[in-house]
Amino acid sequence: MQKILNALQSVKTVLLKVAETGLVLVGFIVIVYLLLGEDAGPYVISVITNISLFMSAVSSEAILGVAIIGALIFFLRKKP
Secondary structure: OOHHHHHHHHHHHHHHHHHHHHHHHHHHHHHHHHHHEEEEEEHHHHHHHHHHHHHHHHOOOHHHHHHHHHHHHHHHHOOO
């Protein structure tokens, strides 16, 4: 049983690292777009277009709800 838990923990660690790397990559692409504007290239423009389409599809109430749930999880996990 302990081997399974260790394997799941290592898979979780790898998935979190991949997600963090992806988030950093998207952040870098946004910074490149902010610096270069329309001359940033077709890939950067397509990523920015996809982000803007996603943000327009998701309502502001949903974003606020996710932020509140994330803050609650953060504060409840903190140990006094």
